[in-house]
Amino acid sequence: MANSWETAAFSEAEKEAVYRALLTRRDIRHFRPDPVPEEVLERLYQAFHAAPSVGLTQPWAIVEIRERATKEKVFASYQKARARERALFEGKERQVYDRLRLEGLLEAPLHLAVFQRPVARSLGHHTMPETLAYSVVLAVGNLWIAARAEGIGVGWVSLLHPEEVERLLGAPPGYRLLAYLCLGYPRAWPEEPLLQRAGWRPGGPLLRYQERFP
């Protein structure tokens, strides 16, 4: 392989940095008010947009939200969804649930509403059309890891009714809310996942089989 930035092998120090970003990335729910600098955001977008996409479709679009009024509407949608989910739990589980912080919508200086958009037919997505959505998820993952390296926290808020957010943001037909992200400098960088620390559930081992399922 040629010895260029694109193709050269990674040094031990470079590998270590990549693993540090992957293993210490967290879902952040407590933010400081300082804005995300524009030049940092541009780098995060570079990482986002470099994600692999099936058939090179790049089937994504982003809406940036900074206005308080919009954040409050999204927060109201979250509160409804949370109240409904809460009703699924009882006893000790509900007690833990009630203590959990599941978003940082009103604190975060920047929200990114990430959409899957309609794209012209390409290749590779006909037997598994869900790979179009998965391409957008890979882009979110890229941004999340770059953000860790930049010291920017990202929180993925999944307790939302997507149609409500789509309506609120004026999504064109065929545009589907795929992920709703809060971004900002975190108040602290948790050493372990918050749900683990809060006693919601411990993580388990990786399930790994040889050749076929047993």
Add this chain to the structure above:
Amino acid sequence: MANSWETAAFSEAEKEAVYRALLTRRDIRHFRPDPVPEEVLERLYQAFHAAPSVGLTQPWAIVEIRERATKEKVFASYQKARARERALFEGKERQVYDRLRLEGLLEAPLHLAVFQRPVARSLGHHTMPETLAYSVVLAVGNLWIAARAEGIGVGWVSLLHPEEVERLLGAPPGYRLLAYLCLGYPRAWPEEPLLQRAGWRPGGPLLRYQERFP
């Protein structure tokens, strides 16, 4: 923030390494036969398993495939899917399609069939149940980026009929093929995405809006 591996800020050199992994990751389709060393695979799994998952569900499982006979059966499934997709294209598009290498199934020393598995009810996935599948995609993304740092190529083969692969590998009820990956040392590290180089389509700019869709 405390000055630990988990929480400290990234140096400029560390940031650069992370961006290099994110921006030079490729979808690889030409592999050398050398096996992926077990200690490298363990590190890739550590990255995979450290992915964020909704409600800390870790809704994934992996089947490793090294046997030639299984690889050939998956390749046969791919060939059928490709022939059917080919019929969708005409003229110049079909000519380009016919020249494209879309997988490295018979060359790659290791295949990973990544499954979404059923999990006990947790939190965060009731209004957007697709976030369970998306968690598995984030894990695949983590492994893909760690693999770049390790010099291991990953190719995601999406031209498969998932039910065929599920049957072939004896997937238990509720287990769904989410991604089928080829792993190995690449014959070369492409400087740009293969579909771009092959003239399938150029990439476009990132679509980015302020506050709401125009």
